[in-house]
Amino acid sequence: LSYFCLFHSGAYCKMLLHAAKYPHCAVNGLLVAEKQKEKKKDSHSTPILCVDCIPLFHGTLALAPMLEVALTLIDTWCKENKYVIAGYYQANERTKDFRPNQFAEKVGARIAENFSEAAMIMVDSTRFTMGCYEPILTIYDHHENKWKCRDCNADCFEDWCEAQKITSALLEGRSYESLIDFDNHLDDLRNDWTNPEINKSVLHLC
């Protein structure tokens, strides 16, 4: 029995745009999924669809207060939209460093408290290309207080070809310049961390 999450194209592309906007920094964020109406208790687990991504911070990640603020506000937003926080992603500062650190595990565990199938996702920047030829994520699932690594391939996407096409197009078009993360929001409250403009661009390209 293994849980798996499927990435919607918009969720995947926003993660990569976030990393692309701050290539010299660590970045992190949350993934949200649609809240499931009935919990199926049979042996086949229904895949969780990660429909959106909320980019959180860039630079120094390992501080608590703003993370708590973000989790509180985004949790409320999720309730309004019948979403649930389903995952956490992080791209480390050093390109070659794609393993989860203590901080990522902590945040992942915190999310898993509210959502048992939570995934922790690390972005592998060494394979980051404009063409997006392959998925560059590593997914970790929470099993018995440990994080177990699972490979991320085209099967982890609702539609990998679409995700690849959209992400590549938005990278080429430098859409990352207008991506808003929670840090940007704290700098100026008018900055919208739901990124409606990018969502529109994604829909256009679908």
Add this chain to the structure above:
Amino acid sequence: MASVSEMYDVTWEEMRDKLRKWREDNHRNSEQIVDVGEELINEHASKLGDDIWIIYEQVMIAALDCSRDDLAWTCLQELKRQFPGSQRVKRLAGMRLEALEKYEDANKQYDSILQDDPTNTAARKRKISILKAQGKSAEAIRELNEYLEQFVGDQGAWHELSELYINEHDYGKAAFCLEELMMTNPHNHLYCEQYAEVKYTQGGLENLELSRKYFAQALKLNNRNMRALFGLYMSASHIAASPKVNATVEKANVKYATWATNQINRAYQLAGRGTKENKCSVKAVEEMLESITMS
């Protein structure tokens, strides 16, 4: 492809001024610097006068950031020709080697600078950056500490050290670095606010109270610092909810937290003007308020 001046309808003077502003603000918007700087160099070099040399330096560093070794090389050659034997240019050559991940060669370059001039701070700091790039955090921290014993006034270095400590979860030492910065920059609201965040992360009632005080101080210095406002709310709420505090302390902190929530509410109203996302944030803030007054 359209030129920058065509796309944004700017003159070469405006481009030059933009580069200067980015230089002064120490912005790392390397892609934009390359776009603007490359065009300026290619099309308007003769008009730039002596400014061109500092522009070559700025564009070179940005080019390294964008893996534009061709452009970086060009800038470096111009600078080498104009300033032969310059330590400053030698350092740039070292940075190019770093960008190519030729760390041994880069270190040799910096060592040769330090042989001629043991007080050259730039070369020493580049060597520490190499340690950081190689993931040798413990060594980077050790070297940076040694550097700061000699160059106690280097604020950038203190800040860098605080970040290195935070990444290692050594919040006590990170706080010490920020204390140094606050002492020499008592009016800087950002240092106050970062110090408060570190104290908060350290945890425990005493640190929470300290964090609340410094969030408040940051707000006094800049009443539009949202992180300080949120931080004040979070720290005061946690203190109020702690079983270790007496009724007086609890009451006082509920007051602080309530004040903070109202200010946050106001800030969102001002910014929101009824947009959908901000309505949600306002709702979240209202829920925060409810949660305090209920306790």
